[in-house]
Amino acid sequence: MILPRRLRLAIFLLTRSFASMLGIVLVTVILGLALLGPVIVPYPDHVAGGIDLANKLQSPSAAHWFGTDEVGHDILTRVIIGARLSLLVGIGITLAAAAIGVPLGILAGLVGGPVREAIMRLTDLFLSVPGLVLAIALVAALGPGIVNAMIALILVWWPGYVRLADSKALSIRAEPYIEAARVAGAPTFRILWRHVLPNSLSPLIVKMSMDVGQAILAVASLGFLGLGAKPPTPEWGAMISIARGYLPEWWWYAVYPGAFIYAAVLGFNLLGDGLRDILDPRSHRG
Amino acid sequence: MTALLQATGLAKTYATRRTAFRAASSVAAVAGVDLLLPEGGALGLVGESGCGKSTLARLLLRLVPVSDGRISFEGRDITDLAESALRPLRRRMQLIHQNPSAALDPRLTVAASVAEPLRIHGLDLSRLPELLAEVGLPAEMLHRHPHELSGGQKQRVCIARALALEPRLLVLDEPTSALDVSVQAQVLELLAGLRARRGLSYLFISHNLAVVRQVCDRVAVMYLGRIVEEGASAEVLGAPLHPYTRALLASVPRLGAGGVVARGEPPNPAAPPPGCPFHPRCPMAEERCRAGTAPLLREVARGRRVACHLVGGHLVG
Amino acid sequence: MDRGLTLYLARRIGLAGLMLFGLICLTFVISNVAPSDPAALAAGPDAGRSQIEQARREYGLDKPLPEQFLRYVGDLAQGEFGRSIATGRSVGTDLLRYLPATLELCILAMLIGVLVGVPLGVLSAVLKDGPIDHVTRIFAVSGIAMPPFWFGLLLQLAFATGLGWLPTSGRLSVMTLPPDPITGLMLVDAVLRGQWDVFREGLSYIILPAIVLSFPCLASILRVNRGEMVETLRADYITAARAHGVTPWRMICVHALRNAMLPTLAIIGLRWGWMMSSTVLVETVFDWPGIGLYAVSSAIAGDFKPVMGVTLIVGLNFMIASLIVDLLYGVLDPRLREG
Amino acid sequence: MTALLEIEEYRLAFDSFDGSAAVLDGIDLTIEAGSTLGIVGESGCGKSVLARSLLGLNPSPPARVASGQIRFEGRDLLTLRPAAMRALRGRRIAMIFQDPASYLNPVLSIATQMEDAIRGQDAAAGGAVRARRAARAHAHSLLGSVGLPDPARLLASYPHQLSGGMRQRVLIAMALAGDPTLLVADEPTTALDVTVQAQVLALIAELVRDRGLTLMLISHDLGVIAAACARIVVMYAGTVVEDAPTRALLEHPLHPYAQGLIAAVPDLDRPEITPRGIPGSIPSLLSPPSGCRFHPRCDRATARCAAEKPLLRELLPGRRVACHHATP
Amino acid sequence: ERDGAKKVMVFSGNQAVPVLDPHMRYDWSTRMIQQSVYDGLLKYVGSPPQIVPWLAESYDTSPDGLTYTFHLAANAKFHDGSPVDAEAVRFSFERALKMNAGIAWMLKDFLKPEKIVAVDARTVRFTLEAAFSPFISYVPWWYIVNPALVKANEVDGDLGRKWMTENGAGSGPFKLRRFDGNALIHLDTAPGYWKGWPMGEEKRLGGVIYRIIRESAPRKAALQRREVDIITNITPDDIGQLERLPGVKIENHPGFTTFGIKFNTKEGPTADVNLRKAIAYAFDYDSLITIHNGAATLMTSPFPASMAGHIDVPNIPRKDLAKAREYLSRSAYPNGGIELEYVHVQGLEDPRRIGLALLDSLRALNISVNIVGQPWTTMVSRGSKPDTAPNMTSIYVTPVGTDPDTVAYQYHRESWGLYYGMSHYDNPEVWQMISTARAETDTARRMALYAEIQRRIVDDQPEIFGMVANRLWSMRDYVKGFAFSPVRFTGEVDLYPMWIEG
Numbered sequence A: 001m002i003l004p005r006r007l008r009l010a011i012f013l014l015t016r017s018f019a020s021m022l023g024i025v026l027v028t029v030i031l032g033l034a035l036l037g038p039v040i041v042p043y044p045d046h047v048a049g050g051i052d053l054a055n056k057l058q059s060p061s062a063a064h065w066f067g068t069d070e071v072g073h074d075i076l077t078r079v080i081i082g083a084r085l086s087l088l089v090g091i092g093i094t095l096a097a098a099a100i101g102v103p104l105g106i107l108a109g110l111v112g113g114p115v116r117e118a119i120m121r122l123t124d125l126f127l128s129v130p131g132l133v134l135a136i137a138l139v140a141a142l143g144p145g146i147v148n149a150m151i152a153l154i155l156v157w158w159p160g161y162v163r164l165a166d167s168k169a170l171s172i173r174a175e176p177y178i179e180a181a182r183v184a185g186a187p188t189f190r191i192l193w194r195h196v197l198p199n200s201l202s203p204l205i206v207k208m209s210m211d212v213g214q215a216i217l218a219v220a221s222l223g224f225l226g227l228g229a230k231p232p233t234p235e236w237g238a239m240i241s242i243a244r245g246y247l248p249e250w251w252w253y254a255v256y257p258g259a260f261i262y263a264a265v266l267g268f269n270l271l272g273d274g275l276r277d278i279l280d281p282r283s284h285r286g
Numbered sequence B: 001m002t003a004l005l006q007a008t009g010l011a012k013t014y015a016t017r018r019t020a021f022r023a024a025s026s027v028a029a030v031a032g033v034d035l036l037l038p039e040g041g042a043l044g045l046v047g048e049s050g051c052g053k054s055t056l057a058r059l060l061l062r063l064v065p066v067s068d069g070r071i072s073f074e075g076r077d078i079t080d081l082a083e084s085a086l087r088p089l090r091r092r093m094q095l096i097h098q099n100p101s102a103a104l105d106p107r108l109t110v111a112a113s114v115a116e117p118l119r120i121h122g123l124d125l126s127r128l129p130e131l132l133a134e135v136g137l138p139a140e141m142l143h144r145h146p147h148e149l150s151g152g153q154k155q156r157v158c159i160a161r162a163l164a165l166e167p168r169l170l171v172l173d174e175p176t177s178a179l180d181v182s183v184q185a186q187v188l189e190l191l192a193g194l195r196a197r198r199g200l201s202y203l204f205i206s207h208n209l210a211v212v213r214q215v216c217d218r219v220a221v222m223y224l225g226r227i228v229e230e231g232a233s234a235e236v237l238g239a240p241l242h243p244y245t246r247a248l249l250a251s252v253p254r255l256g257a258g259g260v261v262a263r264g265e266p267p268n269p270a271a272p273p274p275g276c277p278f279h280p281r282c283p284m285a286e287e288r289c290r291a292g293t294a295p296l297l298r299e300v301a302r303g304r305r306v307a308c309h310l311v312g313g314h315l316v317g
Numbered sequence C: 001m002d003r004g005l006t007l008y009l010a011r012r013i014g015l016a017g018l019m020l021f022g023l024i025c026l027t028f029v030i031s032n033v034a035p036s037d038p039a040a041l042a043a044g045p046d047a048g049r050s051q052i053e054q055a056r057r058e059y060g061l062d063k064p065l066p067e068q069f070l071r072y073v074g075d076l077a078q079g080e081f082g083r084s085i086a087t088g089r090s091v092g093t094d095l096l097r098y099l100p101a102t103l104e105l106c107i108l109a110m111l112i113g114v115l116v117g118v119p120l121g122v123l124s125a126v127l128k129d130g131p132i133d134h135v136t137r138i139f140a141v142s143g144i145a146m147p148p149f150w151f152g153l154l155l156q157l158a159f160a161t162g163l164g165w166l167p168t169s170g171r172l173s174v175m176t177l178p179p180d181p182i183t184g185l186m187l188v189d190a191v192l193r194g195q196w197d198v199f200r201e202g203l204s205y206i207i208l209p210a211i212v213l214s215f216p217c218l219a220s221i222l223r224v225n226r227g228e229m230v231e232t233l234r235a236d237y238i239t240a241a242r243a244h245g246v247t248p249w250r251m252i253c254v255h256a257l258r259n260a261m262l263p264t265l266a267i268i269g270l271r272w273g274w275m276m277s278s279t280v281l282v283e284t285v286f287d288w289p290g291i292g293l294y295a296v297s298s299a300i301a302g303d304f305k306p307v308m309g310v311t312l313i314v315g316l317n318f319m320i321a322s323l324i325v326d327l328l329y330g331v332l333d334p335r336l337r338e339g
Numbered sequence D: 001m002t003a004l005l006e007i008e009e010y011r012l013a014f015d016s017f018d019g020s021a022a023v024l025d026g027i028d029l030t031i032e033a034g035s036t037l038g039i040v041g042e043s044g045c046g047k048s049v050l051a052r053s054l055l056g057l058n059p060s061p062p063a064r065v066a067s068g069q070i071r072f073e074g075r076d077l078l079t080l081r082p083a084a085m086r087a088l089r090g091r092r093i094a095m096i097f098q099d100p101a102s103y104l105n106p107v108l109s110i111a112t113q114m115e116d117a118i119r120g121q122d123a124a125a126g127g128a129v130r131a132r133r134a135a136r137a138h139a140h141s142l143l144g145s146v147g148l149p150d151p152a153r154l155l156a157s158y159p160h161q162l163s164g165g166m167r168q169r170v171l172i173a174m175a176l177a178g179d180p181t182l183l184v185a186d187e188p189t190t191a192l193d194v195t196v197q198a199q200v201l202a203l204i205a206e207l208v209r210d211r212g213l214t215l216m217l218i219s220h221d222l223g224v225i226a227a228a229c230a231r232i233v234v235m236y237a238g239t240v241v242e243d244a245p246t247r248a249l250l251e252h253p254l255h256p257y258a259q260g261l262i263a264a265v266p267d268l269d270r271p272e273i274t275p276r277g278i279p280g281s282i283p284s285l286l287s288p289p290s291g292c293r294f295h296p297r298c299d300r301a302t303a304r305c306a307a308e309k310p311l312l313r314e315l316l317p318g319r320r321v322a323c324h325h326a327t328p
Numbered sequence E: 001e002r003d004g005a006k007k008v009m010v011f012s013g014n015q016a017v018p019v020l021d022p023h024m025r026y027d028w029s030t031r032m033i034q035q036s037v038y039d040g041l042l043k044y045v046g047s048p049p050q051i052v053p054w055l056a057e058s059y060d061t062s063p064d065g066l067t068y069t070f071h072l073a074a075n076a077k078f079h080d081g082s083p084v085d086a087e088a089v090r091f092s093f094e095r096a097l098k099m100n101a102g103i104a105w106m107l108k109d110f111l112k113p114e115k116i117v118a119v120d121a122r123t124v125r126f127t128l129e130a131a132f133s134p135f136i137s138y139v140p141w142w143y144i145v146n147p148a149l150v151k152a153n154e155v156d157g158d159l160g161r162k163w164m165t166e167n168g169a170g171s172g173p174f175k176l177r178r179f180d181g182n183a184l185i186h187l188d189t190a191p192g193y194w195k196g197w198p199m200g201e202e203k204r205l206g207g208v209i210y211r212i213i214r215e216s217a218p219r220k221a222a223l224q225r226r227e228v229d230i231i232t233n234i235t236p237d238d239i240g241q242l243e244r245l246p247g248v249k250i251e252n253h254p255g256f257t258t259f260g261i262k263f264n265t266k267e268g269p270t271a272d273v274n275l276r277k278a279i280a281y282a283f284d285y286d287s288l289i290t291i292h293n294g295a296a297t298l299m300t301s302p303f304p305a306s307m308a309g310h311i312d313v314p315n316i317p318r319k320d321l322a323k324a325r326e327y328l329s330r331s332a333y334p335n336g337g338i339e340l341e342y343v344h345v346q347g348l349e350d351p352r353r354i355g356l357a358l359l360d361s362l363r364a365l366n367i368s369v370n371i372v373g374q375p376w377t378t379m380v381s382r383g384s385k386p387d388t389a390p391n392m393t394s395i396y397v398t399p400v401g402t403d404p405d406t407v408a409y410q411y412h413r414e415s416w417g418l419y420y421g422m423s424h425y426d427n428p429e430v431w432q433m434i435s436t437a438r439a440e441t442d443t444a445r446r447m448a449l450y451a452e453i454q455r456r457i458v459d460d461q462p463e464i465f466g467m468v469a470n471r472l473w474s475m476r477d478y479v480k481g482f483a484f485s486p487v488r489f490t491g492e493v494d495l496y497p498m499w500i501e502g
């Protein structure tokens, strides 16, 4: 009886905010494109590498809504298929980073002492180099490619989760209900699993939602610098990077993939904001 | 009467880390406490905020590391026991927190919260409804979350959770201070009944003297990490010896208002005054109170201990 | 300065040193996992085998890795960042040349971020849930979601190519001589030397990249500031200030903002650190001759010494920024100042 | 004696997702100039909301005034425009709060906060705003008048450097900045230790006496109210259930809730009397019980109590009670 | 732009000039500035490229091809006024050989520093270790530096390397005014240049600015707005747009830079000549032309068309799927089903697109292509060994001289592992012919050998012989004196004869 109330509250909070609604719509659209992409695109062949040089650099038309690129690929097709890649990569990076960072962070916050000191110093080290520069160095070293870009970004992303999980664990550790569990004789692992983790979930979910957006942006950035996906993989950032050479005459080439990056990242960030409103007990006030 | 719980010279010092603008310092939250709780007894611990009541309670339950002194429980020294060795003992000593809202995991239902200790110790879960009934909660509450309960109900759940392991000792850290008087009376009734039925021992912390007098047969008064007076509650609260105890009693608001005895406010425990820690606020302070070490807790009459230079033999007998 | 603060600073600096060392190790490891042969790069495209071998010796690349590492650390200790493999130039000299341009860009962007972000945040919080608030919130999220490189291209398309109001890229036009350096920051130097036309021209070049660079930063500041202001305006002491009859203006701008500025300051510090790395994208788009562009072009060429150098500089900058933020926190928050 | 403040049929609701909570449900009470009135009631019964209503401090939304009047010196506060309300705050009606630690701005010095309050009062009075220096001098004297030693040093300090009692005194001094007529004290001692509580209560009593203030003191501690006020209003779930002189109420409460409340307080001096709790707990204000809001917990409740809301009637001279069954 | 009474021409390209030292390194942008600041003994001009006397008025060759004697112009002087004498020439060649970087590879196997003799102030004699016919074709790239200046700025015996990075010590038509290798280089015309000016003193420029604009869009915009007068690095797709601009003209010339896709002939599937042939016949050569909007010509031999000795090899593969399938069926992979790696230099647009075209073409053979962009260094170090070399690598090669040996030698055993030797071409008979040809002094016999070499190489198909892309510049119509010479690198122009009209 009570869960429905929470659900109703969640729906109320989400629908009340235009921003959250926009976020949900955008994310749903991107998810839909990612799922249905191969079925709905007009020129599936253009993703596998088929080229059509006779039709290169066409302006938007009925046959090619977003125009064509420098080897005659339909830009709409590639942008839609790009959603799939970006989404996979964004979610992959976020999940992997969280899978590394959260256990470490909770361990640090719960155990404290030298273990925490060591973990946090390592985290600080990674956090002190702003991610993009480190990622560039890494990708340049490992060689470009979507997998290497992911590895690099996971490497620069996990410390954020350590920080969050650690601070959450620290604050939860001080909660009387943790003490109550200790009084009841609960071993550390049980406390971690049953109390600390579930109670740190809300901010983690919020962060992960936003991070999917940020990871998409980061991959696109690497792609833009020529360090992302390899051709013929349709990747938004790489498309803009190439399209840049065709500005200003063929402006649509750069505009569409960018608009999709923007929409995707915006969607996930707004969704994160909306989730925060739902999950943050403070917002229940009014 | 055998001692269920005994502490000798128990001390806890907290060190604070240095930051950009603050030097490292240490706070003697508990500074040498001797204490004895007999089997089946109820000892009240009173004192102003920050005097170390909660810290003492957690020390006794081995929830914070001990800086100095010894603790024995059921006649066994538990000061240096490892957490794993302590775990079986935990069944017999339980804690009730001040704020029942914070003491319950917000994600667990009442049933899950109360069942948690049973699960940990691999006990039979079927006693759950019985437990709730014992603390006066209807069975329909089992599937509620804490935020759907009133303060008094939450505190009952906490008590049920503590009782689940059938403890002998219950440490209650201001169990009613977050509750309304009408609810407080309900909880006190419950606690009194439980003690009578189960023969529990209470270490009952409160700053409300009237409540302590209701619940406890003995009272210890704490000031700045030390016990300054201890004895049977009727005696200590009826005829206080230590100037601080007197000040406390005089401050309790009553119709028509009494005289103010204590000046000033509790000093910062990080920089306690020399000599008797109470001397800056004591209306009777003399030269000898201002210097030297803190007066020791002495037995001034049978079962009555006071730490004050000014309380001498003349009161004895 | 009291002893406590000195000790604290010493500890922090020691810690920063340790981190810097960690960073050096990290970059060194990264630069050596690359499968490329730096010596081939050093020797040039048409070089024969003997020349490659000579380059290898010359750059010490024939030495075992631990020795190379020790050498690198030793050089760094003397302020030497090593030589770029691709160009043979000293990385330290190059960094010195490009850093001011990046700093200038970052400083201007940060100014925009703070001067626009903070007031907008306050406005949005005060008019919470009103139309202005909604617009500002979407604007703020946009700042974080907008790919800087794309935004830069759009601005170029609009203001440089389309309207022709502003130049597309670079730092100054071809014929304009930059003022003789005093601070290295061109705009400041132009003012100091009284070269107002250079200043104006420099401004027209820097404004687009600065806007692009400032957008995410502005957005973060706005978000944090708004959030904190909303929280603060709910705080009990604000209720009290109202009850005491403090004027609304003063209540918002002093009583509330002072509190909200603390977390805002933290985000400013953080963003300053990130900004240095965003320059990688912005400088690429606007051909801004700073360390970001330097890093990217070197990375793409497989030339790691410059990348390592830039990484170290960016990391150092980040550490300094967080130290300054911590100290400022102490200044602004009396609770941290003493017991 | 004339009525300084008259509250009539005041209803206020808080709107939220779950519906509208009738937090104040027809409050009726009067404070005579120069008198001391205490308000008691369980947590959540609307005491603070009522106090904040007097200064227009309830955030709206979610707060919504449904009906009623609050007349202060003859003017209805509920219809005042914001500027007029600001002019009243602190100058005619001042307020002190429960937790002194959270009601002082942690990052501003005491001097700044006091100066702003004083200058704010000047601005509200419409006269010349005095210079900071003059404001500081005034702050200095105010601190002295609440019995704080060494005001100069105090002014230079920040809230965290003060003890709880000192903070509450500073807040009291700030409340006095506009030389108000009515002082609303919302649980001013709840966060303090008993010893300090006694000191602060003594200070308030002294100020009321010396300055001829009218006091409205809110607390859930009957002892505190009894020690400081001549008259007590008992509130339950947003309604006034009893209004009586202190001694009369304590000795002979008429409303079953007031009786229960008094019986629940343990008495230090009479430990032999076991306090008795009131069964049940306060109702949700989202769907308050019909009729008398207390009836679900009342052992004397009848069908009438559930159906009909009892009016607050003057049962004895100077004593009003809202109960169908109350008899003198 | 103007500088006082004289005009200044602004040239814009994408490539920085990190090091100016003519003995340290070269690439198109660097050499363009070097060519302006320094003079060589000889100079390449025109199309087809001719070698003309420059600092050397003439030279003699001994019949055995071992001794070359150069006679210097009398009036040549460095920018500081000191004469360009035989000692300066000797010093410069010695410096380049000692530094063993940049251009040194061209001569170092044949020329030892002690064999360079300043016979008198105006005569220098070089004695080679062995006969080396291409010698003269390399000499134009050996610039003469001012020994006094170099020595004055020498630190720790570095031969002035540090100083020369950003300073000029030449006798060329221009001298440095401002050097910021990553942004802008400002050259002033050297007053009273010893060689005089072809357009006359009247019309000559006041100077030249080389401005680096990395992206093509802003570069084009700058040309459109007359901020710059001439730009390079434009894509074939830009031509149409630019041509339509009033007052803008295009220079579009067949170049010298060959594009090929090198197979790894030693390891992996491509070690099989049948597979190589299959791929070569499957490849859609027309796409090379389409990608370049027609501004390219297909190669008909391993040698570029304007190189001496070039022949059209008759059976050079063109797209022919039937033949491709036939070769495939003879290979170890008659049904395809393999994936081949195609590596190109990261960031280069054309090879990436050609990769896409290759990918598209090979789908017909059921062969998939993994297109990988890698930094130059990585690519080169991978290519240095057969077991790490990619299956296919796209390589541009610009011969630095007009002598056929320059290209032929790429197929010699000695070139294995170098970037143009990534195919590790293994045919001892061809190697022998190459060695013979470079020592041969009789031109006719040499050319006959080279014709045979070209045929044999095509037979072995160590690479897909691609195309020679046209070189493109776009300039305002008032820019005059542009003289194309294919022997220069991609964007490089000879600034000396240029001027601005009106």
Ligand SMILES: Nc1ncnc2c1ncn2[C@@H]1O[C@H](COP(=O)(O)OP(=O)(O)OP(=O)(O)O)[C@@H](O)[C@H]1O
Residues within 6 Å of the ligand: B014, B015, B027, B028, B029, B047, B048, B049, B050, B051, B052, B053, B054, B055, B056, B207, B269
């Ligand atoms: N974890 C800790 N770290 C540092 N100091 C602490 C810590 N816990 C308690 N203290 C200090 O120890 C002293 C005693 O604290 P404690 O909580 O035991 O007091 P208390 O008597 O329970 O007060 P209250 O009535 O407010 O609950 C206080 O001065 C407090 O600041």
Ligand SMILES: Nc1ncnc2c1ncn2[C@@H]1O[C@H](COP(=O)(O)OP(=O)(O)OP(=O)(O)O)[C@@H](O)[C@H]1O
Residues within 6 Å of the ligand: A285, A286, D014, D023, D041, D042, D043, D044, D045, D046, D047, D048, D049, D050, D059, D062, D063, D220, D285
């Ligand atoms: N800003 C608000 N928004 C929504 N509901 C509120 C708000 N402020 C108070 N309430 C509700 O109004 C009711 C009365 O609150 P109030 O603070 O007046 O109680 P109180 O009698 O002062 O209690 P306490 O003794 O705990 O201070 C409560 O149910 C509370 O939840």
Ligand SMILES: [Mg+2]
Residues within 6 Å of the ligand: B053, B054, B055, B173
């Ligand atoms: Mg406590």
Ligand SMILES: [Mg+2]
Residues within 6 Å of the ligand: D047, D048, D049, D186, D187
């Ligand atoms: Mg209240």
